Amino acid sequence: MTRALVLSGGGNLGAAQAGMLVALEDAGIRPDLIVGTSVGAFNGAWIAGGRSAGELAQLWRTLRRRDVYPIDLIGGFLGFVGLRDHLVSDGPLRRLLTQYVTFERMEDAPIPFHVVATDVLTGHDLLLNRGSAVDAVLASAAIPGIFPPVTVDGVELMDGGIANNTPISQAVALGADELWVLSTGHACGLTAPPKTALAMMLHAFSVAIEERLNLDIAEYAETVDLKVAPPLCPVNVLPTDFSQSGHLIDDARRQTEAWLQQQHLALASDRGHRHQ
Helix, strand or coil, X not given: CCEEEEECCCHHHHHHHHHHHHHHHHCCCCCCEEEEECHHHHHHHXXXXXXXXXHHHHHHHHCCHHHHCCCCHHHHHHXXXXXCCECCCCHHHHHHHHHHCCCCEHHHCCCCEEXXXXXXXXXXXXXXXXXXXXXXXXXXCCCEECECCEEECCEEEEECHHHHCCCHHHHHHCCCCEEEEECCCCCCCCCCCCCCHHHHHHHHHHHHCHHHHHHHHHHHCCCCEEEEECCCCCCCCCCCCCCCHHXXXXXXXXXXXXXXXXXXXXXXXXXXXXXX
């Protein structure tokens, strides 16, 4: 049995994913491999490096918008008028990754680690598991139009969520037959549309890619052991708001703990029926 941890993208809702990871770690669930997309690649790099989910959650509690999406009026204007291909510099995110990722190259990760990015030209998803770990995670998180694309081995790459936001198919292709899927979901409880261009772009992006997860669950549910943790909903946190990370972590941890208990009870009941 090969156990994979599959981590979806979802921007600042990666805080909720950190809470889910704490619950899994407390339950003694350890992956044989990790596959992540976008913010799932960020969280996955932390776990793959041998650091605890509790430490990851603590980092999320300290993050603010400027640490990930530094608004630069001049840079935003240049992107708007077509003088560059992005609105936000990925410099702060690169510095964050350089500071916290404990392995320099993907193949050196203590737990086998794979991230999904999208080829800018073909739109196909690519699995990255060799070379610079920081570049791989940056490529996986390069939301088009917001962050610049990242060149890896001569190929321009953008956010993996475009092609495969919750990479169940990639985990299955890697030989996993027990998949623990942690989807961040999306801000499903908003009562009004986002007010800023950046927030609206991020929200639209997260809503558009949710359907792929449902399709993959339907496709693979009969062939592998899929354990899909329920995402938080309703969530009314705007995509650029990092001030609610603590609440997201705590709520997701409690919800995932309850879900794990249900899984345990269901397994025990199934075993009881088989022995009757």
